[in-house]
Amino acid sequence: MPVAGNVAIIGSAATRFGVHHDRGYLDLLKEAATGAIADAGLESAQVDAAWLGTAHPELVSLQGDSGTAVTEVLGFAPKPVTRVSAYCATGMEAVRGAALGIASGEYDYVLAVGAEKMRDVAPRESLVARVANQTHPTLAKGRSGPGQFALLATRYLNDFGRSRDDMAAIAVKNHEHASRNPIAQYDQPVTREQVLAAPMVADPLGLLDCTPTTDGAAAVILTSVQRARTLGRPYAILDGVGFAVVDGYYATLYNPDNDYLGFRSTREAARIAYAQAGIENPREELDMVECHDCFTITEIINYEDLGLAPRGEGWRLLAEGATTVGGDIPVNLSGGLQSCGHPIGATGVRVVKEIADQVTGRAGPRQVDGARRGLAHTLGGPGVLSSVMVLSRGEA
Amino acid sequence: MPVAGNVAIIGSAATRFGVHHDRGYLDLLKEAATGAIADAGLESAQVDAAWLGTAHPELVSLQGDSGTAVTEVLGFAPKPVTRVSAYCATGMEAVRGAALGIASGEYDYVLAVGAEKMRDVAPRESLVARVANQTHPTLAKGRSGPGQFALLATRYLNDFGRSRDDMAAIAVKNHEHASRNPIAQYDQPVTREQVLAAPMVADPLGLLDCTPTTDGAAAVILTSVQRARTLGRPYAILDGVGFAVVDGYYATLYNPDNDYLGFRSTREAARIAYAQAGIENPREELDMVECHDCFTITEIINYEDLGLAPRGEGWRLLAEGATTVGGDIPVNLSGGLQSCGHPIGATGVRVVKEIADQVTGRAGPRQVDGARRGLAHTLGGPGVLSSVMVLSRGEA
Numbered sequence: 001m002p003v004a005g006n007v008a009i010i011g012s013a014a015t016r017f018g019v020h021h022d023r024g025y026l027d028l029l030k031e032a033a034t035g036a037i038a039d040a041g042l043e044s045a046q047v048d049a050a051w052l053g054t055a056h057p058e059l060v061s062l063q064g065d066s067g068t069a070v071t072e073v074l075g076f077a078p079k080p081v082t083r084v085s086a087y088c089a090t091g092m093e094a095v096r097g098a099a100l101g102i103a104s105g106e107y108d109y110v111l112a113v114g115a116e117k118m119r120d121v122a123p124r125e126s127l128v129a130r131v132a133n134q135t136h137p138t139l140a141k142g143r144s145g146p147g148q149f150a151l152l153a154t155r156y157l158n159d160f161g162r163s164r165d166d167m168a169a170i171a172v173k174n175h176e177h178a179s180r181n182p183i184a185q186y187d188q189p190v191t192r193e194q195v196l197a198a199p200m201v202a203d204p205l206g207l208l209d210c211t212p213t214t215d216g217a218a219a220v221i222l223t224s225v226q227r228a229r230t231l232g233r234p235y236a237i238l239d240g241v242g243f244a245v246v247d248g249y250y251a252t253l254y255n256p257d258n259d260y261l262g263f264r265s266t267r268e269a270a271r272i273a274y275a276q277a278g279i280e281n282p283r284e285e286l287d288m289v290e291c292h293d294c295f296t297i298t299e300i301i302n303y304e305d306l307g308l309a310p311r312g313e314g315w316r317l318l319a320e321g322a323t324t325v326g327g328d329i330p331v332n333l334s335g336g337l338q339s340c341g342h343p344i345g346a347t348g349v350r351v352v353k354e355i356a357d358q359v360t361g362r363a364g365p366r367q368v369d370g371a372r373r374g375l376a377h378t379l380g381g382p383g384v385l386s387s388v389m390v391l392s393r394g395e396a
Numbered sequence: 397m398p399v400a401g402n403v404a405i406i407g408s409a410a411t412r413f414g415v416h417h418d419r420g421y422l423d424l425l426k427e428a429a430t431g432a433i434a435d436a437g438l439e440s441a442q443v444d445a446a447w448l449g450t451a452h453p454e455l456v457s458l459q460g461d462s463g464t465a466v467t468e469v470l471g472f473a474p475k476p477v478t479r480v481s482a483y484c485a486t487g488m489e490a491v492r493g494a495a496l497g498i499a500s501g502e503y504d505y506v507l508a509v510g511a512e513k514m515r516d517v518a519p520r521e522s523l524v525a526r527v528a529n530q531t532h533p534t535l536a537k538g539r540s541g542p543g544q545f546a547l548l549a550t551r552y553l554n555d556f557g558r559s560r561d562d563m564a565a566i567a568v569k570n571h572e573h574a575s576r577n578p579i580a581q582y583d584q585p586v587t588r589e590q591v592l593a594a595p596m597v598a599d600p601l602g603l604l605d606c607t608p609t610t611d612g613a614a615a616v617i618l619t620s621v622q623r624a625r626t627l628g629r630p631y632a633i634l635d636g637v638g639f640a641v642v643d644g645y646y647a648t649l650y651n652p653d654n655d656y657l658g659f660r661s662t663r664e665a666a667r668i669a670y671a672q673a674g675i676e677n678p679r680e681e682l683d684m685v686e687c688h689d690c691f692t693i694t695e696i697i698n699y700e701d702l703g704l705a706p707r708g709e710g711w712r713l714l715a716e717g718a719t720t721v722g723g724d725i726p727v728n729l730s731g732g733l734q735s736c737g738h739p740i741g742a743t744g745v746r747v748v749k750e751i752a753d754q755v756t757g758r759a760g761p762r763q764v765d766g767a768r769r770g771l772a773h774t775l776g777g778p779g780v781l782s783s784v785m786v787l788s789r790g791e792a
Contacts, residue, residue: 001500001501002500002501002502003500003502026644055461058454062645063645065451065481065483066481066482066483066641066645066776066777066780066781067482067641067781068641068643068644068645068777068780068781069644069645070641071641071642071643071644071780072643072644072645073644076641077640077641077642077643077660077664078640078641078642078660078661078664078665079640079641080492080639080640080641081641082480082482082489082492082493082639083480083481083482084478084479084480085461085462085479085481086462086463086478086479087461087462093478096476096478097478097493097496100493100496100497100500100502101496103500103501103502104397104398104399104496104499104500105397105398105499106398106399106496106499243476243478244473244474244475244476245462245463245464245466245467245472245473245474245475245476245477246467246473246474247464247467247468247473248422248464248465248467248468248469249458249459249462249464249465249468264473264474265474268473268474269474380462381462381464384462384464384467385462385463385464
């Protein structure tokens with residue numbers, strides 16, 4: 001059976017996102033995985049298979065470069081555990097793999113877990129430093145994440161006559177949202193003035209325009225909608241699943257089709273997910289969105305790529321308060337990557353968990369009244385790939 | 397629908413395995429991927445999704461650490477490409493992921509491709525050196541591949557009263573087999589004397605007891621058996637697919653259940669694959685096997701773990717000539733990892749291709765007359781995970 005409409009999420013858990021010098025990769029993985037299994041009302045013996053998303057095993061002595069880490073923390077032998085990676089969409093790839101496992105009928109209950117431990121390395125061994133030290137002729141020429149997204153910010157502000165204030169408003173909103181999220185890395189509000197005065201990282205992106213680096217793990221449990229219906233409680237249905245890979249990692253910025261104002265990967269993934277979910281007007285039909293605010297400019301551009309606003313008018317959605325808590329389509333109620341934090345492999349699972357929790361009425365202080373349907377999105381690499389999932393409430 | 401019995405392989409291709417200083421990772425990937433698509437009689441536009449297996453992107457400036465490399469070489473945008481890794485079973489994980497994609501009904505035609513470029517680095521940047529340089533408390537203590545498998549060889553030879561001659565016979569057989577394989581890295585025969593006189597790597601494993609490091613890529617195309625039946629030519633059916641992960645990477649050698657005489661992962665994976673395929677006596681019911689001869693001792697132990705011989709008697713299978721070309725169950729007619737070579741992510745796809753080619757009568761000078769059913773196996777990490785697939789001939 002196809003994934004869309006037939007696969008359900010029935011349990012979830014996440015660690016606190018932040019800096020865990022006192023806990024290792026396996027500790028975080030175990031907390032999320034066992035938490036999700038318990039949340040689904042299962043024992044680990046009832047889970048048939050797992051998908052693990054970890055993007056950068058080289059940061060933790062290669063832990064997470066296969067699925068064995070899940071086996072070790074769960075005592076899961078001899079069951080299959082598949083490790084996937086897809087840059088910042090790694091976690092959503094774990095969810096998608098698990099969904100295919102359910103859709104095939106091969107497995108009854110599947111765990112999708114994402115984990116990343118990014119803070120146990122010295123700066124010169126950090127992800128940014130490691131990538132910059134690669135010998136590839138373009139990657140080694142200063143193409144850091146902030147540097148790449150600064151190009152988009154520069155063009156966006158120029159072409160549409162906007163200013164750093166528009167980006168700062170995203171940071172202010174997401175930090176405010178994070179104050180309602182007990183797992184958030186940065187749960188204190190920031191002011192517009194603080195954002196604008198923060199040290200510049202890659203002009204026009206300052207420190208508070210950027211996502212932090214983070215340790216954390218998140219997990220969800222999947223089963224068929226048919227089986228979820230028998231559990232006696234609400235669950236989340238995967239109404240639409242789009243995963244679009246649009247270019248080679250090294251080619252994108254030099255692709256003549258790239259206008260530096262948006263990401264084709266997000267538009268293609270959303271097109272697929274919306275078609276599967278039967279969504280024609282996402283602004284009206286979605287109750288909330290978790291999208292990939294790796295930088296403040298990215299969230300504005302996501303609004304446009306996801307069809308929530310016309311090109312060049314994403315900033316307006318924010319200015320009108322539509323995407324702030326209490327607005328008609330709140331975005332990143334979790335605090336987003338910027339404030340909840342961004343442990344790369346965990347993020348994609350965490351955003352799916354957030355929307356699943358919302359549509360099942362379990363989002364606690366972040367709950368949107370009457371939430372029925374929401375969207376989870378992650379964007380990977382220099383925009384070369386995106387994952388979009390639409391989740392809706394399923395009744396017992 | 398479940399994978400077993402419902403998923404078919406309808407095309408395959410591989411590059412020459414060896415040292416390709418004149419060709420990059422993307423060149424090899426492209427040759428295998430486009431070759432398999434053409435071999436299946438398809439255009440790349442007809443392929444709906446892809447799975448990429450690459451185990452060590454850090455050897456090639458992170459190429460292959462997501463699926464974007466496939467997108468780039470095939471012009472595959474915006475289709476989904478999933479990257480998986482599972483140590484030396486990485487390629488078979490790509491095939492298994494692709495099979496789940498077909499089994500779910502989500503996709504009609506899927507590409508599984510594995511690629512690894514291991515020889516473009518200086519020795520101090522090689523895979524072995526990189527692993528040894530990790531800071532993990534056990535991995536950094538000299539646990540190289542040869543060192544780990546030498547422990548098994550030592551115990552096997554001691555407990556069963558065998559000698560290095562038994563292992564040398566594997567090397568002699570596989571080098572002889574490779575002379576019939578046009579893609580093999582080492583296609584010249586070696587003598588018992590040469591094997592025994594080769595420099596010692598990790599006693600009792602000499603240089604010719606070890607797999608080389610290799611550049612290469614291999615690819616297969618999957619579809620449903622229902623669709624394959626309409627193509628008017630033989631195809632290979634996945635009769636059984638077992639993937640077993642039995643321990644954490646770092647824990648295995650210290651696991652009190654490890655007797656150093658075999659691998660639980662292989663036994664569990666084979667158990668699942670045989671059950672799905674309805675195989676009760678593999679020695680009688682399989683026409684040929686490709687198994688993971690990362691070291692000569694491993695092939696002998698594989699015979700036993702795969703149920704082809706009782707514990708402690710794998711060497712006898714070889715001594716009797718059963719596993720040599722012309723024997724009743726030839727093993728590693730390709731030359732195996734030792735002589736065909738071992739580009740890690742490519743190997744698992746290559747072994748599936750080899751068996752698919754055999755059961756469809758396309759194995760050229762290596763063809764086993766009347767081949768109907770065979771087995772492909774890879775073993776990963778320090779034996780912590782294994783993949784076993786049984787493939788049989790499907791008629792149009």
